[in-house]
Amino acid sequence: MALLTEEPGITGLARARGRSGIRCLGALIALFLWAVPGRQAGAADAPTREYLVKAAFLFNFTQFVEWPAAAFPDDAAPIRLGILGEDPFGRAIDDTVQGETVRNRPLVVVRSRRADELKDCHLVFVARSERSRLDEVAEAFDQAPVLTVSDCDGFTRLGGMIGFFLDGAKVRFEINPSEALSHGLKLSAQLLSLGRLVGPEIGAPPR
Amino acid sequence: MPFPVDQPTPSCHPLRTAHRGWRSGVALVPSVLAVALSTAAAQEVERDPPPAAPPEDPTTYKKLSLAELMEVDVIVTSVSRRPEKLSGTASAIQVVTQEDIRRSGATRLPEALRQVSNLQIAQVDSRQWAISARGFNATSANKMLVMIDGRTIYTPLFAGVFWDKQDTFLPDVERIEVVSGPGATLWGANAVNGVISVVTKSARDTQGLYVEGGGGTELRAMGGARYGDRLAEDVHYRVYAKQLFRDDAATPAGDDRSDQMQMGQGGMRIDWDASPTSLVTLQGDIYHGDVEQPTLDDVTFRGGNVLGRWTQRLAEESSLSLQSYYDRTDRRIPGSISSQVDTWDVDFQHHFPLGTRNDLVWGLGYRIFVDDIENAPTIALYPESVSRELFTGFIQDEIELSQDELYLTLGTKVGHNDYSGYEVQPSARIAYRPARRHTIWAAVSRAVRSPSRVDRELFIPATPPYTIAGGEGFDSEKMWAYELGYRVQPVDWLSLSLSLFYNDYDDLRSREQVAPPAPTPTVLANGLHGYSYGAEFAGDARLLEWLRLRCGYTELRIDLRPDSDSTDTSDGSGESHDSEHTVYVRPSLELPWRMELDCTFRYISEIANQDVPAYAELEARLGWMARRDLELSVVGQNLLHDRHSEFGVPATRAEIERGVYGKVVWRF
Numbered sequence: 001m002a003l004l005t006e007e008p009g010i011t012g013l014a015r016a017r018g019r020s021g022i023r024c025l026g027a028l029i030a031l032f033l034w035a036v037p038g039r040q041a042g043a044a045d046a047p048t049r050e051y052l053v054k055a056a057f058l059f060n061f062t063q064f065v066e067w068p069a070a071a072f073p074d075d076a077a078p079i080r081l082g083i084l085g086e087d088p089f090g091r092a093i094d095d096t097v098q099g100e101t102v103r104n105r106p107l108v109v110v111r112s113r114r115a116d117e118l119k120d121c122h123l124v125f126v127a128r129s130e131r132s133r134l135d136e137v138a139e140a141f142d143q144a145p146v147l148t149v150s151d152c153d154g155f156t157r158l159g160g161m162i163g164f165f166l167d168g169a170k171v172r173f174e175i176n177p178s179e180a181l182s183h184g185l186k187l188s189a190q191l192l193s194l195g196r197l198v199g200p201e202i203g204a205p206p207r
Numbered sequence: 208m209p210f211p212v213d214q215p216t217p218s219c220h221p222l223r224t225a226h227r228g229w230r231s232g233v234a235l236v237p238s239v240l241a242v243a244l245s246t247a248a249a250q251e252v253e254r255d256p257p258p259a260a261p262p263e264d265p266t267t268y269k270k271l272s273l274a275e276l277m278e279v280d281v282i283v284t285s286v287s288r289r290p291e292k293l294s295g296t297a298s299a300i301q302v303v304t305q306e307d308i309r310r311s312g313a314t315r316l317p318e319a320l321r322q323v324s325n326l327q328i329a330q331v332d333s334r335q336w337a338i339s340a341r342g343f344n345a346t347s348a349n350k351m352l353v354m355i356d357g358r359t360i361y362t363p364l365f366a367g368v369f370w371d372k373q374d375t376f377l378p379d380v381e382r383i384e385v386v387s388g389p390g391a392t393l394w395g396a397n398a399v400n401g402v403i404s405v406v407t408k409s410a411r412d413t414q415g416l417y418v419e420g421g422g423g424t425e426l427r428a429m430g431g432a433r434y435g436d437r438l439a440e441d442v443h444y445r446v447y448a449k450q451l452f453r454d455d456a457a458t459p460a461g462d463d464r465s466d467q468m469q470m471g472q473g474g475m476r477i478d479w480d481a482s483p484t485s486l487v488t489l490q491g492d493i494y495h496g497d498v499e500q501p502t503l504d505d506v507t508f509r510g511g512n513v514l515g516r517w518t519q520r521l522a523e524e525s526s527l528s529l530q531s532y533y534d535r536t537d538r539r540i541p542g543s544i545s546s547q548v549d550t551w552d553v554d555f556q557h558h559f560p561l562g563t564r565n566d567l568v569w570g571l572g573y574r575i576f577v578d579d580i581e582n583a584p585t586i587a588l589y590p591e592s593v594s595r596e597l598f599t600g601f602i603q604d605e606i607e608l609s610q611d612e613l614y615l616t617l618g619t620k621v622g623h624n625d626y627s628g629y630e631v632q633p634s635a636r637i638a639y640r641p642a643r644r645h646t647i648w649a650a651v652s653r654a655v656r657s658p659s660r661v662d663r664e665l666f667i668p669a670t671p672p673y674t675i676a677g678g679e680g681f682d683s684e685k686m687w688a689y690e691l692g693y694r695v696q697p698v699d700w701l702s703l704s705l706s707l708f709y710n711d712y713d714d715l716r717s718r719e720q721v722a723p724p725a726p727t728p729t730v731l732a733n734g735l736h737g738y739s740y741g742a743e744f745a746g747d748a749r750l751l752e753w754l755r756l757r758c759g760y761t762e763l764r765i766d767l768r769p770d771s772d773s774t775d776t777s778d779g780s781g782e783s784h785d786s787e788h789t790v791y792v793r794p795s796l797e798l799p800w801r802m803e804l805d806c807t808f809r810y811i812s813e814i815a816n817q818d819v820p821a822y823a824e825l826e827a828r829l830g831w832m833a834r835r836d837l838e839l840s841v842v843g844q845n846l847l848h849d850r851h852s853e854f855g856v857p858a859t860r861a862e863i864e865r866g867v868y869g870k871v872v873w874r875f
Contacts, residue, residue, distance in 0.1 A: 049279075049281045050281040052267075052268050053268050053279050055268070056268035056269045056271060056276055060269075060272070060273050064273075096269045098266075100269070129483075132440055153411065153412070153414055165412075166381070167306055169280040169281055169302065169381075169382055170277060170278060170279065170304075171276065171277065171279065171281055190273070194273050194277065198835075
């Protein structure tokens with residue numbers, strides 16, 4: 001009790017550290033830290049519900065975008081989904097597109113930490129690890145018929161096309177249709193009606 | 208009795224000033240004088256790089272349409288202290304989102320809470336509120352656990368919340384989770400009748416400049432600003448400040464009640480994504496305010512807090528979090544008890560799967576508060592300074608009895624507090640999901656409200672002969688709760704939930720005559736028992752693209768009786784002031800020209816033991832997004848009457864007047 005009166009707060013915590021009780025607790029925590037089954041997994045191993053849902057969104061997006069014919073080498077060529085940066089989905093994205101076809105095209109997932117390696121993709125998800133390089137990312141896909149999607153803040157203002165955001169506990173997205181158009185992509189009206197529109201000539205309000 | 212917390216009328220039932228302190232602690236590490244951890248933390252823990260999620264099949268989501276995906280709640284944490292999907296939650300929970308808050312025109316936390324129908328909420332005067340779930344409402348309602356970002360905000364003096372000073376910058380709130388019913392197993396202290404958890408956004412989600420300002424008739428003036436930026440690659444911060452001035456409430460005759468108030472608050476938050484699997488948060492607030500009193504000097508309050516939290520994801524579905532906070536609050540009430548309270552709290556939580564069917568969460572908590580009281584001649588707490596400790600520990604296991612269909616959750620909290628010693632609060636919940644979007648759940652829980660400072664140490668007046676001479680023998684109030692619920696989303700655009708409850712209370716607070724039949728002195732004791740039962744219904748219908756309709760109905764009955772050996776004659780009229788019926792209807796409309804209209808109609812039936820008549824009221828907000836960065840709105844509160852009363856006995860209660868204000872918001 002005296003802890004507080006003598007040294008409030010964090011300092012008090014530090015001072016208390018010498019007491020035996022703390023050491024007990026520390027040992028207990030340490031025990032659980034290491035005794036728990038599993039390993040120090042990277043994000044990729046444990047997608048959260050948020051990313052399970054976002055993976056489903058990505059799959060859905062492919063159904064509402066029309067790519068120019070030139071974006072595919074042939075009629076059977078797959079739709080390529082690229083993950084740029086530190087993959088937050090893990091297997092979730094692979095499981096989501098597994099066995100699916102969109103307009104008779106199968107989907108494949110490719111991953112890279114370099115934007116230029118994903119230029120032949122049709123949809124690229126830009127992970128948060130890239131958030132300091134969004135300008136460069138937009139530049140890398142300049143003119144290419146690639147639908148760019150991300151959950152980095154301000155993505156659609158920095159040349160991105162679809163940006164996820166959280167509204168309360170729900171995943172929502174904003175769309176920059178003029179950016180998509182300038183890359184030769186056609187977005188369906190249904191997609192546009194569900195997203196929050198942003199961009200130069202759309203006066204739509206941020207919510 | 209009216210129950211102005213600040214000016215308890217000596218002769219009235221000071222009882223209701225209930226409070227309670229903390230609940231119990233854990234026995235797990237009794238030797239740990241210094242650091243354990245306490246309950247509150249966890250909640251928001253699970254956000255950004257969300258450390259843990261229940262096991263799920265990724266392919267369940269790909270079958271959903273875009274519109275359906277947009278309705279999936281990816282985070283809800285109050286119930287299990289880890290994220291859950293709302294529709295599958297086995298408890299009576301309602302969530303207020305940022306969008307709900309923005310569109311309600313709320314300027315303070317209690318106003319934001321007015322959107323859920325599973326709370327009893329009454330505005331007492333210009334600044335005081337009575338808020339509780341499932342009954343026992345009072346200005347000092349003492350059976351609710353209320354938290355902001357994991358920091359417990361009810362006062363250890365009487366276990367209720369000083370709603371005038373407990374606030375946050377509302378545009379930075381991500382969501383408010385409101386659970387009616389006991390949450391004691393996981394949350395412990397005070398979570399007897401409900402839990403209110405306010406969660407603010409990560410600093411990463413509040414970047415840039417936001418400025419708002421406005422004013423009107425009741426809300427005289429308000430202004431606030433927030434700025435967020437990046438300190439380094441993975442470190443984001445925000446700072447904010449706000450100020451508001453509120454006009455007086457009215458007397459029944461229509462005169463000013465001389466209780467106008469002003470309050471200012473500022474704070475910051477830093478979030479550091481230390482690695483892809485760990486998140487460190489540091490946040491704090493400071494505030495000050497004063498409230499006019501009719502004859503005496505102003506009530507003043509000030510305080511601050513700082514909180515640190517570290518969350519580490521260990522492996523798939525396994526995470527660890529450690530949180531600590533320090534809170535100081537000081538309240539000067541001329542004519543009543545003035546207090547300074549320091550609270551320090553540490554909370555630890557660990558979540559991991561065991562085998563394929565068990566999902567475990569356990570945690571430890573420690574809290575200590577030290578107060579320094581300045582007594583008044585009419586009312587006193589003795590001794591004038593105390594320090595009290597609370598140890599808690601909990602463990603809960605969610606067992607998947609049948610895949611994706613039947614879940615059993617068993618858990619218990621064990622605590623130790625300085626007043627009533629060890630307390631055990633177990634619960635069992637079962638959830639049955641016969642089909643997608645259908646959840647039937649049932650629960651049995653035990654919860655206790657352990658004694659707080661006023662229950663044991665309150666003296667009225669400050670010197671003999673006393674009317675109330677403490678409550679030396681006051682023990683915990685106990686409850687067994689039985690709940691049954693159903694949540695369903697029959698079609699995409701409609702969701703419904705219904706909860707039924709029966710609560711059996713024993714050892715409730717009473718006033719016992721020391722030497723009957725002499726009416727005084729009295730002491731506080733545990734001579735009341737009783738039960739409550741009721742139903743809570745909530746519906747949410749997106750009828751048209753531009754029209755959403757939400758409604759709620761709560762039915763509540765409470766019956767409290769003295770024990771056979773009790774001399775209390777109140778029948779609980781000092782402990783519970785509740786309406787039997789509460790109705791909410793909330794249409795939200797999207798209008799042309801980027802305008803939006805939201806209305807909240809409420810009907811609250813009479814509070815019989817205070818003679819507060821039934822009333823119906825309406826709030827409305829019309830907003831216009833004039834430009835992408837500029838939002839204008841006009842808000843009307845309590846529009847149907849010039850003034851009406853919501854709480855308190857006729858002699859002293861305040862009337863709440865119609866209020867209208869305008870507001871401008873800029874986002875840069």
